[in-house]
Amino acid sequence: MAATQRLNEDSTSRERHDPVIVVGGGVMGFASALRLLQDGFHDVTLIAEKFGQIPSKSSPAVFRPAWMGRTPTDRTIRWGLSTLQHLAHLARLGSEATGITPTTHLEFFKHNAGEAAARPDPVLSKVMPGFRDATSAEIATFCPEAAGGWVYSTFMIEGARYVRFLEGKARELGLRVVGPGKKVAGEAQSAEWCASAAALAERAAAKLFVNACGLDGGQDCYPIRGDLVLVKAPFVKVAVGEYNPADGQRPTYIYPRRDHVVLGSTYLEHDGSREDRPESTQDVIRRCSEFVPELLNAPVIAVVPCVRPGRKEGVRVDCVLADGGLAVVNNYGHGGGGMSIAWGCAEEVVSLVLERTQALSVAGSASDLLVGSRLAGGGPESLRARL
Numbered sequence: 001m002a003a004t005q006r007l008n009e010d011s012t013s014r015e016r017h018d019p020v021i022v023v024g025g026g027v028m029g030f031a032s033a034l035r036l037l038q039d040g041f042h043d044v045t046l047i048a049e050k051f052g053q054i055p056s057k058s059s060p061a062v063f064r065p066a067w068m069g070r071t072p073t074d075r076t077i078r079w080g081l082s083t084l085q086h087l088a089h090l091a092r093l094g095s096e097a098t099g100i101t102p103t104t105h106l107e108f109f110k111h112n113a114g115e116a117a118a119r120p121d122p123v124l125s126k127v128m129p130g131f132r133d134a135t136s137a138e139i140a141t142f143c144p145e146a147a148g149g150w151v152y153s154t155f156m157i158e159g160a161r162y163v164r165f166l167e168g169k170a171r172e173l174g175l176r177v178v179g180p181g182k183k184v185a186g187e188a189q190s191a192e193w194c195a196s197a198a199a200l201a202e203r204a205a206a207k208l209f210v211n212a213c214g215l216d217g218g219q220d221c222y223p224i225r226g227d228l229v230l231v232k233a234p235f236v237k238v239a240v241g242e243y244n245p246a247d248g249q250r251p252t253y254i255y256p257r258r259d260h261v262v263l264g265s266t267y268l269e270h271d272g273s274r275e276d277r278p279e280s281t282q283d284v285i286r287r288c289s290e291f292v293p294e295l296l297n298a299p300v301i302a303v304v305p306c307v308r309p310g311r312k313e314g315v316r317v318d319c320v321l322a323d324g325g326l327a328v329v330n331n332y333g334h335g336g337g338g339m340s341i342a343w344g345c346a347e348e349v350v351s352l353v354l355e356r357t358q359a360l361s362v363a364g365s366a367s368d369l370l371v372g373s374r375l376a377g378g379g380p381e382s383l384r385a386r387l
């Protein structure tokens with residue numbers, strides 16, 4: 001079924017009574033909650049410690065499924081294509097409400113960038129509409145020293161508007177929201193964590209949980225700092241970037257939003273600090289002005305250091321089981337590309353939750369489904385992954 005149809009669906013056709021608790025108030029939390037409600041789950045509660053000042057609200061973000069560790073290519077393509085259809089539909093509803101603005105992305109690689117930079121990304125060449133080589137005029141306009149580049153259609157995804165839009169749609173379908181300031185206690189995915197979430201949601205009997213906690217989704221996560229500079233530059237009409245793998249800590253991009261332009265960035269693994277670094281700000285402006293020289297004098301509106309939720313193995317979407325028939329569907333570890341695959345991941349979350357509800361109803365008792373030893377200490381190591 002097309003994503004556009006799903007967005008408009010209501011839950012009346014299929015009533016699903018099992019309560020589901022989603023932990024996380026970013027794009028993954030609200031996209032998962034909305035898709036569950038659209039699929040007929042009518043008792044969905046979302047808990048979050050924070051709704052503002054989180055990566056989903058502050059990231060630049062362009063639709064470009066990349067920067068996600070070792071996430072398998074086929075999954076990234078599937079999630080990216082699904083999200084693309086969804087964003088195309090939202091763009092027609094107006095960017096003020098949805099945060100989705102269509103644009104064109106031009107990316108370049110320079111002569112000295114090395115062989116890897118000249119190879120097209122296998123995900124982008126399959127997912128990005130109209131993916132083609134940059135013309136000589138495009139190279140002359142933006143990067144005369146480039147050896148080549150690619151151009152494709154894309155969207156700007158303004159997180160603060162987009163997540164609010166998803167939240168509004170989910171609330172219309174009956175989403176209960178608990179927070180801000182409500183932190184689920186215990187290590188994510190543990191039995192203690194499930195019990196704490198159930199108590200906060202006032203759903204003591206809940207057995208189904210979605211872990212959309214970003215950087216706090218599991219012990220396998222680590223921070224990746226990114227420095228952003230917001231400038232007033234209404235003359236910028238397209239997105240421009242240089243993502244040289246040989247200079248991986250300094251991706252350069254210019255992303256035009258509705259009201260300002262985002263300049264980036266840095267990609268500093270294991271750096272979760274959020275203090276301002278004036279030298280990074282200057283370096284970002286200097287690098288971006290190589291592509292659009294007028295940016296050198298653009299008024300700076302704000303400097304935004306933020307942190308990507310990194311995970312070496314890439315995005316984690318799977319289901320783990322615990323004693324008592326508890327099931328945690330994971331949806332975290334999206335690194336620097338989560339906004340670009342959120343809708344596709346949410347669809348997979350629904351499939352995993354549905355499989356669990358079907359298994360629960362067939363077995364009658366969730367505990368019958370368990371194999372192996374019982375959960376002892378409540379740690380995630382006691383949970384068994386079901387991929």
Ligand SMILES: Cc1cc2nc3c(=O)[nH]c(=O)nc-3n(C[C@H](O)[C@H](O)[C@H](O)COP(=O)(O)OP(=O)(O)OC[C@H]3O[C@@H](n4cnc5c(N)ncnc54)[C@H](O)[C@@H]3O)c2cc1C
Nearest residue numbers: 025026027028049050056059062184214226337338339340
């Ligand atoms: C500099 C930068 C550039 C980026 N550029 C792009 C881009 O161009 N394109 C793109 O697609 N993506 C981009 N991203 C990545 C994207 O922003 C992230 O992948 C995405 O926002 C992750 O969303 P999330 O919902 O998993 O996490 P978050 O937005 O971090 O949300 C996590 C939520 O979980 C809650 N939480 C955590 N633990 C608990 C707990 N115990 N109890 C209750 N609540 C809890 C938090 O309070 C929060 O509400 C960028 C990110 C950064 C930082």
